[in-house]
Amino acid sequence: MVKLIALYKNPVTPQEFDQQYFQDHIPLASKMPGLRKIEVSRVFGAPQGEAEYYLVAELYFDDMDALKAAMTSPEGKAAAKNLMGFAKDLVTMMFAQVEEKIPTCTCS
Amino acid sequence: MVKLIALYKNPVTPQEFDQQYFQDHIPLASKMPGLRKIEVSRVFGAPQGEAEYYLVAELYFDDMDALKAAMTSPEGKAAAKNLMGFAKDLVTMMFAQVEEKIPTCTCS
Numbered sequence: 376m377v378k379l380i381a382l383y384k385n386p387v388t389p390q391e392f393d394q395q396y397f398q399d400h401i402p403l404a405s406k407m408p409g410l411r412k413i414e415v416s417r418v419f420g421a422p423q424g425e426a427e428y429y430l431v432a433e434l435y436f437d438d439m440d441a442l443k444a445a446m447t448s449p450e451g452k453a454a455a456k457n458l459m460g461f462a463k464d465l466v467t468m469m470f471a472q473v474e475e476k477i478p479t480c481t482c483s
Numbered sequence: 484m485v486k487l488i489a490l491y492k493n494p495v496t497p498q499e500f501d502q503q504y505f506q507d508h509i510p511l512a513s514k515m516p517g518l519r520k521i522e523v524s525r526v527f528g529a530p531q532g533e534a535e536y537y538l539v540a541e542l543y544f545d546d547m548d549a550l551k552a553a554m555t556s557p558e559g560k561a562a563a564k565n566l567m568g569f570a571k572d573l574v575t576m577m578f579a580q581v582e583e584k585i586p587t588c589t590c591s
Contacts (some may be wrong), residue, residue, distance in 0.1 A: 421576055455575075471539055
């Protein structure tokens with residue numbers, strides 16, 4: 376499994392960003408072929424100092440071929456175009472291989 | 484569900500880092516009480532330019548109380564101490580609330 380990770384820095388106007396992100400971008404991104412799961416997480420703090428990011432989005436695909444196909448599909452291009460319209464200066468993206476997924480004891 | 488996200492920048496000696504991380508740190512971190520899941524992902528590229536990070540680790544807990552309890556537990560302190568010994572200048576940590584987890588169609 377691979378994922379596209381998008382890290383978003385703090386927007387100037389969070390309310391406006393949230394509207395553009397959750398109401399417009401997520402529905403577009405969700406249409407990408409081969410997408411297995413989206414996990415969006417809202418950063419609310421850090422163990423030390425201030426958190427460097429505002430939002431973390433992870434889009435899961437079976438493998439890199441599927442991810443590439445999704446990004447170059449019409450749906451992927453539409454999602455990317457939309458994103459660049461409101462978050463170009465906020466977003467950092469990277470590809471990652473899910474190496475370890477360790478289920479742990481739920482007894483505690 | 485909340486998660487502790489740790490972003491690691493590129494280490495000077497990846498092989499040494501991997502050994503310290505996977506052989507020493509992960510087993511220590513896995514002992515934290517209340518930990519529901521660890522997902523470790525290896526960054527291998529970016530859509531544009533070079534990726535800013537080397538590794539992404541996500542530790543899932545039921546809520547912030549459970550995460551705080553884990554971090555202040557003896558197991559959590561041991562894991563943090565171990566981490567600071569080899570990755571202090573590489574790691575960026577943050578707390579995040581998992582806001583959306585969207586299962587998508589598996590038909591394509």
